[in-house]
Every structure is written in C-alpha cells, then in structure tokens.
Amino acid sequence: MRANFIFSEVWIGLRRNLTMTIAVVITVAVGMAMLGVGLMINAQVGMMKGYWDDKVEVSVFLCTKGSAMESCKGKEVSNAQKEALDTLIKGTPGVKEVFFEDQSAAYQNFQKLYATNKALVSTAKVEDMPQSFRVKVADPNNYKSVVQALQGQPGVSQVLDQAQLVGPFFEMLDKLAFYALAVAIILVLAAALLIGNTVRLSAFNRRRETGIMRLVGASNLYIQLPFVMEGVIAGLIGGVFAAVILIVTKVFLFEELGRYLGDATAQLGWNDVAQTITITMIIGVVICVLASFVTLRRYLRV
Template sequence: MRVQFMLSEIWIGLRRNASIAVSVMLVTMVSVYLMGIGFLAQSQVTTLKGYWYDRIQVSIFMCGKDSVDANCQGKAVTPEQRDALKAQLEQMKPLVKNVYYESEQQAFDRFKEQYRNSPLSEYLQVGDIPQNFRVQLSDPKKFDVVVSAFEGAPGVGRVQDQQKTLEKLFAVMNVVTVGSLFLALLMVLCSVLLMATTVRQAAFSRRRETGIMKLVGASNFTIRLPFVMETVLAALGGTGLAIAGLWATTHYLLPKVSAVLQDAPLVGTSDIWYVAPWLAAFMLVVSVLTSWVTLRRYLRV
C-alpha cells in the first residue's frame, strides 16, 4: 500500500507540474549532451595523438628550379646532392625508420588527391611542390635531430615537421573540449536552479497534503521522497535523451568524418556506453542532493 501511495503521489506531482518537469528534462538533456561531447572530444584527442604521433613524418623539401628558399640561391638540387641526402638518411638508422622519396609529379598528384575539394588544387601546378624525402621516425619525439641535421644542407630548401601542425590541431581540439565542458557546467547550474525552483513550487502547492501526512504520523523521509523522485525522474529522462543524442551523433555523423580522415581511429558507440553510466550517476547525485537540500530548507514538516 505504501509503495502504491508513493507512486500515486509521484504521478500526481508530475502531472501537476508537467511543464516544469519537461523544462528540467530538456535543460538536463542539453547539459548532459554537452558534457558527453566534452568527454568524447577529450577521448578523441588522446586516441588521435597516439595514432598520428606514430605516423609523424619529417619532410625534407629539396631545392627546385624556382625555389625562393634562401638556402637554394636560385639553384635546383643536383642528383649528387640528392643521393648524398639519401645516404645520410640511411646512416641515421635506426632513428630513421623509413624514407620515402617523392618526385615533383608524385607530390603534385598526392596534393590533388588529398585536397581535391579545395579551391587551392585548381591553381597548383607540377613543380610548385618540390621533390622531397618523407622521413618516418622510430621515435617521433626526436624529430629535432633530423631537422637540425638537414636544415641548411646543400640542396635542401626547407625541413618541415608535421608535429608542429598536429600540435596546433590538438590545441584547437582541446579548446573545443574545454569549451564544451564549460558550457556543460553552466547548463548543469541552470538545471540545479530549475530543479530547486520546481521542488519549491511543488512543496508550496502541496503544503496542505504534507501537513496532513505529518499529522497522521508519516516520517520526514516518507513525505519528502515523492518530491525527490519527481526531480530524479525528470533528470534521468533528460539524461536518457542526451545519451540517445550522443549515440546518434557517433552513429550517423562520425562515419562521414571518418571518410574524410581515411583510416584514423574515431570514438564510437562503445565509448558512449562507457561514459553513459557516469553521466547518469552524476545527474542522479545532482538531482537527489538538489531536491533534498531544497526540501530541508523550504518544506517545514
């Protein structure tokens, strides 16, 4: 009988304050969704770091006939200089894991393929990207050894390190992560304030019923439990919608991103199921604490 009474009280409370309960649900959904996006973005940064850092290459661009690099002095690299550079790279093993030679035509073809949707590819001509050696390192952290060894060498126009470009990319992704979490915390604060307002309004509208319950010997826990459960159900409903949104994002949107990044690993639906219990537990604790503290202050029984 007590359980049936509790359920009826919860249903009556939700029906009376349906609009506010829906508001709590929607605000919770947005806050949890942003929080989940932040966690997934950080996981994605970590995954991509491990993936790309193992594939970091140092590109040694040689002088071309129209090179403007100061070290070239308007002269193209000679076959002897190119062979000397390759021999020097071979001597740097095992630090140098692999060496790939790329001609001007191959460099042009690769750029056209990678940036086929960019307007820059329409203006590029063979020779704009000089012939180069793409060097894969066994230890990407020691890229500066290769850079210092070949910068200013005869026939070398410039040495380009991919790690600097990747670090800028990861810095941007970290900013997105922090921004998402910051917005999520603001939305959680909005959720807390809205939950507190909902509980206060419900307690005020049902003050006569709670007074009668107290007179007939109901405990404080029994009186407060329906209010707490109403808030918890609204919060968990919003959390469920947010998790569904995160699943839809990873299931439908990320495959399109994966097609652009080719074989780079991305977060997936399994990551959603890993983070979902933590998000639900967090909002459960927030809703229980918010409603209970509010009731202790505004519900005098």
C-alpha cells in the same frame, strides 16, 4: 499500499508543476548532452592524436633546378649531397625510419591527392615535383631536434614538420571540448537550481498533507521520497533525450570527422558512446537526487 501512495504523490507533483518539470527535463537534457559531447570530443581527439602520431613525418624537400629558395641558389641537389643527407638523417638521434621519395613517386602521390582537380594535374609535370626524404621520429613530440639538425644543410630546400599542419586543428578541438564542458557545467548548475525550485514548490503545495503524515508517525525519508522521485524521473527523462542527441551527434558529426581525418581505428566507437551516455545519465540522476535532498532539508517543514 505504500508504493502506490508514493507513486500517486509523484504523479500529483509532476502534474501540478508540469511547466517546471518540462523546464527541468529540457535543462537536464541540454546540460547532459553538452557534457557528453565534451567527453566524446576528448575521446575523439585522443584517438586521432594516437592515429596521427604514428603517421606524422618530417619532410625534407631537396633543391630543384631553378628553385627560388635562397638555400638552393637555383641549383639542383647533387647525388653526393643526397648521400650525405641520407647518412646525416639516419645518424640523427630520435630518427626511427627514413624513406626517399623521387620525382616519379612524388608525381604519383600528387595525382592521387588532387585527382578531383584535373586542370591542376594536367599542368603539372614529373620534373616539377621535388625529391624528398620522409623521416619518421621515434617520439612525435620531439621532432624539433630533427628539424633543426636538417635545416640549412646543403641541397635542402625546406624542412616541413607535418605536426605543424595538424597541430592547430587538434588545439581547436581541445578548446571546443573545454568550452563544451564549461557550458555543460553551467547548464548542470541551472538544472540543479530548477530541480530545487520544483521540489520547493511541490513541498509548499503539499505542506498540509506532509504535516498530517508527520503527525501519524511517517518517517522523514518516507515523506521526502515522492519529492526525490520527481527529480529522479525528470533527470531520467532528460537523460534519455540527451542520449538521443549524443547518438545523432555521433552519426552526423563524429563519423564524418573520423572519415576525413583517419581510418576506422581513429573513429569514435559505439562502445565509447554507450559509456558516455551511461556516465551522463548517472551524473544527471545524482544531481537530481542531491538537489532534491538539499532543497527538502532547507525548505520542507514537517
């Protein structure tokens, strides 16, 4: 009988404040979805950084005949200079591996990279490709010392660190995650205020019934439970909608992002999505419960 009474009161409260309940559901859904997207972006950035840290190299391009670079002075790198550079690179602290790429290998990589641009591939020749050393460093965050040691060496045209190419992209993703979390916090606060207003209106509309319940000896928890349940139900429904948004985001955004920027090991997994959904739903319900209790303590007079 007590359970039937509580659920009937919950239904009455949700029906009387239908528009406010819908507003709470939408706000919770958007807020939890933004929070989940922020958490997923953080996880994806971490995976991609781990993936690319092992792939990032320092490319030491060698001089070609007629090169416009001042350090080359129009001369091609000699065999003696290549041998000296190979010894210098291998002896540089922080260097993990060294690979030499000749013009033929560089041309094959160029053809693979620009396979869709047939006009560009047809105009390029093997002798147009620069020779280079591909250097892997032991610590991807400590590449500057390697770059400084190789810049300006005889026969070196240009030293390029690939981390400089992917670095701005990861910075953009970090900022995107920060803004998503910031917006999520604002929306969560808005949801808490909406839940408080909904519970407050519901308590005001049923002040006579709650007064009678108090007179017949009902406990504060028994009186407050229907109002708290209303917030919990709204939070759960909002969490379900947020879960749907996160699943759609995973399929149409993160899978495409992982496909272009790494292999399967760099893609966000469904286990990560499920964990994010669980966290956001728990946070949403907890916020609804806390907002209901705080509002009832302040506004419910029994």
